[in-house]
Amino acid sequence: MTTLATGSTTARLPVLDLRGVTVRYGNVAALSRVTATLPAGEITCVLGENGSGKSTLVALLSGLARHVEGKLMVDGEPVRFRSPRQARAAGIATVWQDLAVAPLLSVWRNFFLGAEPSRGHGPLRRLDLERARATTVSALARVGVMGLDPDAPASTLRPGERQSLAIARALHFGARALVVDEPTAPLAVPQQTLLLQSIVTARSQGLAVLLVTNTPRYAHLVGDRFLLLAHGQVAGTLTREDVDVADLTRLMAGGEEFSALTAALTALHPELGER
Structure with a gap:
């Protein structure tokens, strides 16, 4: 500020x-x-x-x-x-x-859009899928979107949920x-x-x-x-x-x-x- x-x-x-x-x-x-x-x-x-x-x-x-x-x-x-x-x-x-969302990608993939969390270092570094899912669910709940499956394709989201996903x-x-x-x-x-x-x-x-x-x-x-x-x-x-x-x-x-x-x-x- x-x-x-x-x-x-x-x-x-x-x-x-x-x-x-x-x-x-x-x-x-x-x-x-x-x-x-x-x-x-x-x-x-x-x-x-x-x-x-x-x-x-x-x-x-x-x-x-x-x-x-x-x-x-x-x-x-x-x-x-x-x-x-x-x-x-x-x-x-x-x-x-x-x-626009990538309809065939999951909700959590659309949430991170290339900034996915990872764990490990160097050649052992890999996607932290559990953290990605949990973060998506928590962030969506923060803006009032409850009960979504983070692994569901984004095409299942209703219009208001899509805007809320972007805001989250x-x-x-x-x-x-x-x-x-x-x-x-x-x-x-x-x-x-x-x-x-x-x-x-x-x-x-x-x-x-x-x-x-x-x-x-x-x-x-x-x-x-x-x-x-x-x-x-x-x-x-x-x-x-x-x-x-x-x-x-x-x-x-x-x-x-x-x-x-x-x-x-x-x-x-x-x-x-x-x-």
Whole structure:
């Protein structure tokens, strides 16, 4: 955890900080001067219509897109990811919309993905299968997934369990920020509950969480902050105390009411315009 001493107080630096970030695809600005802060131990929900810039924001934080203006900061230091590997090395784990697993491999194989535990040394070194299975079961239980057979093929996992597997893996391997791109396919209530439970667990473990969602009801249920995007720009930055679920739903509807409510909230809370 990185802190910054200020006088007699110590301020915690946000894990991720975007300052006037612009991402272009050709001549099109997919993100334009976006400013947002993702503190540790908080869930920031990103909401907006299709084409609002949500996917580009995920791509930027995941190392798939690069900004041409502004700054992307990790622990107060500017970074420019050139690959997903660099983003992961910086502690940013991404759970994608259509999460790919190796369906014929076991659950525990998918959990470790090349980082399997071993025992012994030199020519006697071999896979520690018992530890791999136990670690997988324990990590999944940590995010609320109970009773899975670690030797079962990953194809037997339901959608919510697949996302939870990715979150459990991120927690186990020390991620500091979690980016969750909500699945495009609708989840049944038990699976949606499992996914949200896993996200809340990540927050409780001190991760900075960014959740992209089109569901204001779920966003307000778990979110601490709400970043509203429209046409690649920040249309509003609110907290749970600023809006109830009905307000958030109306904001998602867009149009004049969206602009008017955002302007009214900013007038009542001038600090919102500074975030």
